[in-house]
Amino acid sequence: MPYEYPTDESVEESTNRIMLWGVVLLVLMVLAFPLYRVIEPSARDEARALQLQSLETQGEAAFAQNCSSCHGLNGEGSDAPALNSQQFLTSATDDQAATLVAVGVPGTQMNAYSQDYGGSLTSEQIRGIVTFMRSWEQDAPDRPDWRDMVGG
Numbered sequence: 001m002p003y004e005y006p007t008d009e010s011v012e013e014s015t016n017r018i019m020l021w022g023v024v025l026l027v028l029m030v031l032a033f034p035l036y037r038v039i040e041p042s043a044r045d046e047a048r049a050l051q052l053q054s055l056e057t058q059g060e061a062a063f064a065q066n067c068s069s070c071h072g073l074n075g076e077g078s079d080a081p082a083l084n085s086q087q088f089l090t091s092a093t094d095d096q097a098a099t100l101v102a103v104g105v106p107g108t109q110m111n112a113y114s115q116d117y118g119g120s121l122t123s124e125q126i127r128g129i130v131t132f133m134r135s136w137e138q139d140a141p142d143r144p145d146w147r148d149m150v151g152g
């Protein structure tokens with residue numbers, strides 16, 4: 001005859017209570033995930049908009065300090081091409097514009113501005129400049145002569 005272990009009612013109650021809490025937590029998690037799926041996309045959109053706004057503000061300051069003397073305060077061009085033209089903004093991708101800022105344009109006075117190439121700007125500052133330049137896109141003038149340098 002096999003040995004039967006005595007049952008301890010307090011252990012049974014404790015085990016049942018823990019299992020009940022586990023089931024309650026499981027149900028709460030099952031209900032929370034759909035709610036998260038509903039709320040999260042709008043939270044991400046808000047965070048993305050705030051990040052773009054912050055990048056644009058930083059980019060405006062970096063552009064004013066590093067680019068405006070040649071490209072004008074609003075990218076209208078002076079001693080360098082107009083960057084606020086429809087032609088430039090629609091033809092250059094963000095990566096292309098960032099590369100131009102980062103490595104410069106050989107054979108011109110456009111130096112490399114990335115710290116990786118001996119310049120003074122971080123990758124984040126360059127992204128900010130590109131984001132600031134994109135803010136001109138909606139109201140960009142039609143400038144077929146955008147490459148012509150007004151001042152030489």
